[in-house]
Amino acid sequence: MYNESILMKRGENMTEIARFYDDFQPSHYDIYLDIDRGTKKIKGTTRITGIAKSANIAIHQKNLKIDLVEVNGEQSKFEIDTTKDALRLTMDKLGKVEVKVEYETKLTDSMMGIYPSYYEIDGVKKQIIGTQFETNFARQAFPCVDEPEAKATFDLALKYDEKPGELTLANMPENRVEDGVHYFDTTVRMSTYLVAFAFGELQGKYAETKSGVKIGVFATKAHKANELDFGLSIAKRSIEFYEDFYETPYPLPHSWQLALPDFSAGAMENWGLVTYREAYLTLDPDNTSLEMKQLVATVIAHELAHQWFGDLVTMKWWDDLWLNESFANMMEYVAIDALEPEWRIWETFQASESPAALQRDATDGVQSVHVQVKNPAEIDALFDGAIVYAKGARMLVMVRALIGDDALRAGLKNYFEEHQYDNATGADLWKALGKASGMDVLKIINSWLEQPGYPVVTAKVEDDDLILSQKQFFIGEGHDQGRQWQIPLNSNYDEIPTIMSEKEVKIAGYQNLREKKGEPLRINIGNSSHFIVKYDDTLLEDILRDVTGYDSITQLQILQDLRLLAEGNQVSYETIVPLLNKFADSKYALVNTALYSVARNLRKFVTPHTVEEQNLKALYNKLSAHQVDRLGWIQRVNESVDDQLTRPYVVGAAIYGNNKTAVAQAHELFSANKNQLSSLQADVRAAIxxxxxxxxxxxxxxxxxxxxxxxxADGSYKSDICAALTSSKDPAILNELIDKFEDADTIKPQDLRAWFAGVLSNAEGEQLAWDWIRNEWQWLEDTVGGDMEFTTFITVIARVLRTEERLAEFKEFFEPKLVVPGLTREIKMDTSVIESRVKLIAEQQNGVNKAIKEVL
Structure with missing residues (x-):
């Protein structure tokens, strides 16, 4: 998130972060807010009780018009330091003090702080008010020491222009309403960024866990009541699962889940009042794809994992953000695997988290999981989904595999008991897990935590010696710094060491090992460790001889590792193309995910409107034809999970390939449902x-x-429309669509990135979208610059551009922005991403197109 102070000072050198908690340690807040939705004005009074450790203290505030400050009942002089978001005070004495601040501020339109969410019912525009305080936006709502370590208790009182039938929600239950003021129970000790409240015309559904925790799911009345049922069930069962798994009770009376029409992130773990994008909480139980149900379930489970890991025990500072996010990312899969075992949700982890982490982490300059934070802008730049979330989760999956669930649960129980309602560091977690398992967990994990990147393990046979070596893997140019990792090899050969810490390992007598085992050598069984394997030709041929006989994860891993090696120019895509047909008829959804990931990556090698593109489309048809015939467009009764998840891939491939039969079938389905398009079967609706x-x-x-x-109000349907409209081949329509990018009533700022990405990746729209973002960068910055995902607009661009001309234009536009805190790393990395793609295409294009033609 790039807040206003950063945006206004783009060219200035920014000082390091000042830690206010060292000088002033709050213990309790009394917060009174009077909010006028009509004028968007807020009048507030905050009383902070705490310990002054220094004569000169500072309290965070941002964009607050301070009217009065009192210290211990006496009016006090104060200074405002806008460069540090600080209200500065001088204390007459140290020790316990009460600071009272009266102030005015406004509702924001940035989806940060206190802000309105807009929606329509029957053409009438309405709004509800909600909050988003992570990372450091509580200071926009009330003066506070806005740092994770500054935990305190909170009493909240809200007054607003209330209308009949409106609901008011907060972290804790409401205990009374007096003179139009809503008062809530005192919170437990918690960080400022977890404070939350909302009010407006909402509907809710309720349940109760076995232990008596009240569960509620809330949304606007634009949704059908039954759209809340799925989220309610997952939330209730997740809380029950975590209470059992963590062996630690949920510490609050309730767990509310709230869908906000305007929401920057996917969801936010505010303690007791979790907020979500509508698409990630509400869904149509009668017409939502299994893939979308899995996504909603894992998002809910992720946020509820945080209620312990992040909320009950919180990172001491933002450099340990991974401590919150990596763990919750792993636990969402642990939970949903227990709740819905038939989904085999760990396969989704393999299909999404693993490749995202491996792709991003192979670019030189990527951040490590644990990152030092010295600049305010860097806090929000930490939220790299592929690293802090996906790679961190893979790292913890490695640990779980090494120590086992019993030790994991015992370690976590002790961790929660020791640090509850307080803060912790990564070292505290490793200490607890190490004590429970009897292993030096930190020694193993440190190389993954503190170092960026990951290794490629090369396996080769020389003079009957099996030689394994590790070296950092790069996509594109990379500066090899001789990094080494403690690698859990997870081989199917007992003679292979459990942990590889050396640069090279040599095992004699490979032929005897092969005959003894009776099957090919494989490394990283289960694909649970964060590295890839490069087998020499002999070993690879041995594996590929009966490749479809392996389990789905092994097949995915083979395709995944070969794709990455090709991206890193260590093998050629030309050698992979002939293998694809081996996997085309797989009934494993996971294998089809990997297959079409490779196929999608082949598109960069063909120029639009050429014979080569037609050949690639013919390959897509060849790969998908039998599967489309087998599965059809309409779901069957009691259809397997694999078939449900495979169908969208194969019908999408057939449509891309301009398969005449598929085009006609899709058109027929559209025509039959043209008066109610939302009723089209959800898993094929986008393709139709x-x-x-x-x-x-x-x-x-x-x-x-x-x-x-x-x-x-159906997020899944809206996403399908976005995918469809951005795929238009009519420049006039694409121009008209781009004109809507800045119309928030049509395309909400939270959704803009998806629309922009869709047009940019469309050959007919690339120039239009590329021109728009360069011409409208200031507007974009002003509109979503406070969003933690702002930098991902640059990431999206880097995923598409692929020519020397575009590379030069990218550099010309973004290199002047290298001085901008928070953008520097992303621009450098994405420049490297485009450079490596341009080079790869130049070197492999002819061979790849020849190989495609030969397999037709």
Whole structure:
């Protein structure tokens, strides 16, 4: 998130972060807020009780108009330091003090602080008020020491222009309403960024856990009541699971889940009042794809894992953000695997988290999981989903595999008992897990935690010696610093060491080992460790001889590692193309995920509107034809999880390939449902709409879909419309669509990145989208610059651009922004990403296109 102070001082050198908690340690807040939705004005009074450790203290505030400050009942002089977001005071004496601040501020329109969310019912525009205080936006709502370590208790009182039928929600239960003021129970000791409240015209559904915790799911009345049922069930069962797994009770009376129409992140773990994007909490139980159900379930489980890991025990400072996010990312899969075992949710982890982490972590300059934070802008730059979330989760999966669940649970129980309602560091976690397991966990994990990147383990046979070596793997140019890792090798050969810490390991008598085992050598069984394997030709041929006989994770791993090695130019995509047909008829969804990931990566080697592109489309048809015939477009009764998850891949491939039969079938389904497009079967709806827009598009259809998008509250359906409209081949329609990018009533700022990415990745729209973002960068910065995902607009661009000309334009536009705190790392990395792609295409394009032609 890039807050206003940073945006206004883009060219200035920014000083290091000042830690206010060292001088003033709050213990309790009394917060009174009077909010006028009409004028967007807020009048506030905050009383802070705490310990002054220094004569000169500072309290965070941002954009607050301070009217009065009192210390221990006496009016006090104060200074405002805008460069540090500080209210500075001088104390007459040290020790316990009470600071009272009266102030005014405004509702924001940045989805940070206290802000309105907008929605429509029957054409009437409405709003609800909600909050988002992570990372450091509580200071926009009330004066506070806005640091994770500054835990305190909170009494909240809210007054607003209340209308009949409105609900008011907060971290704790409401205990009374007096003179229009809503008072809430005192919170437990917690960090400022976890304070939350909301009010407006909401509907709710309730349940209760076995231990008596009240569970509620809330959304606007734009949603059908049954759209809350799935989230309620997952939330209730997740709380029950975590109480058992952690052997630690949920510490609050309730757990509210609230869907906000405007929300920057995916969801936020505010203690007792978790907030979500609507798409990640509400869903149509009668028409939502299994993939979307899995996503919603894991998001809910992720946030509820935080209620212990992050809320009950919180990182001491933002450099240990991974301590919150990596753990919750792993636990969401642990929980949902227990709640819905037939989903085999760990396969989703393999299909999404693992490749995301491996791709991002192979770029030189990437951050490590544990990162020092010295600049305010760097706090929000920490939220790198592929590293702090996905890589960190893979790191913890490695630990779980090494120590086992019994030691994990025992260690966590002790960790929570020792640090509850307080703060901790990564070292505290490793200490607890090490004590429970009897292993030096920190020694093993430190190389993964503190170092960026990961190794490629090369396996080769020379003179009957099996030689394993490790070296950092790069996609593109990389500065090899001789890094080494403690690698859990997880081989199917007993003679292979459990942990590889050396640069090279030599094992004699490979042929005897091979004959003894009776199967090919494989490393990283289960793909649970964060590295890839490069087998020499002999070892690889041995594996590929009966490749479809392996389990789905092994097949995915083979395709995944080969793809990454090709991206790193250590093998050629030309050698992978002939292998693809081996996997084309797989009934494993996981294998199809990997197969079409490789196929999608082949698109960069073909130029639009050429024979080579037609050949690639023919390959897509060849790969998907049998599966489309087998599965069809309509889901069958009692269909397997694999078939449900595979169908969207294969029908999408058929539509991309312009398969005449598939195009006709999709058009027929569209025509039969044209009066109620949302009722199209959810798992194929995107493919049907894309087909209609690409092959039967018109301005009438464009307007119809755009209006459907405006009116619908179904996040999944809205996403499908976005995918369809951005795939148009009509420049006039794409121009008209881009004109809507800055119309928040049509495309909400929270959704803009997806629309921009869709047009940019469309060959007919690339120039239009690229021109728009360069011309409108200041508008974009002003609109979503306070969002932690702002930098990902740059990431999206880097995923698409692939020519020397575009690389030069990217550098020309973004290199002047290298001085901007928070953007520096992303620009450097993404420049490298585009450079490596341009080089890869130049070196492999001819061979890849030849290979595609030969397999047809």
């Amino acid at each position: 709409l894309i087909n209609e827009v690409k092959n039967f598009g018109s301005h009438e259809l464009f307007n119809k879909l755009l209006e459907e998008h405006r009116r619908s």
